[in-house]
Amino acid sequence: MKKMLTMCLVMAGVAYFTACSNTSRSSGTNNEADLYKTWRLVEVNGETIDTTGIPKPLEFTFEQADSQFSGSAGCNRIFGKFTLTAPDNISFPGLAATRMACPDMSVEQKFLEASNKVNKWAIRQGMLVLSQNENALLRFKAK
Template identity: 35%
Template sequence: MKKTIFFLVITSLFLSSCKTSPVADFGKVKALIESSTWLLQDENGTVVSYNDQEVSMNFINDNGLQAVGFAGCNRYFSAVTLLPESMKFANPGSTMMACPEMDGEKAFLDLLTQVNTYEVSGNELKLFHDKIVLLRFKKK
């Protein structure tokens, strides 16, 4: 059941919303992105969790920018290219835990590789493929 709900959340985010303009003050936005813990939201703004742990993303800048976090069963990591007009994730790697329901995690990691731009508005980070919202996070 949780697998189905998680997959529906990811799918609904993929099919909703449109992107607005590029980042105005890149220095401030970059600092906010890198200093925050981001929690995945569903289309209603509810934080998505799996096994009582929130699906999350943190950015660390240690020999290049990386995204790290919890994807639903495993911890993941991915190199990130962040520019004022774009954000791209390399193919993410993860730990190798086996869980009964892995479809939601796979969908989440697959969507990361499709991201090509972003928007930060207040305490929300949206990741897009062109004008389609793929993933939406809120600041913890």
């Protein structure tokens, strides 16, 4: 009987610690290595992006070397450097874009305006979320 009780307590302890360790991994701790890929925009300011009529996919590609990014805002190419500080802070000092004109620049304008406000990043459920403090501005899926 004592052996059975001891086994139950050991199993309960193992289950408890396993559950705790899984919770801490899924609690949103960012893994910087997950950032370094191409991310395609799916949402700006809570609105799903309608890509009809947009010449190129809206996306960011993050390169670990020299902390550079590049991509497309739909019509224009975007590029520059990004800065990561703390586990979840990000900024895009000097975000630059080419200056071509396209028939509808409204989505591109929203994308660029939101990008200039970003100060936080997180990867949640496989999506890259760029935010201003706790307000999600841009959501991307991995390409």
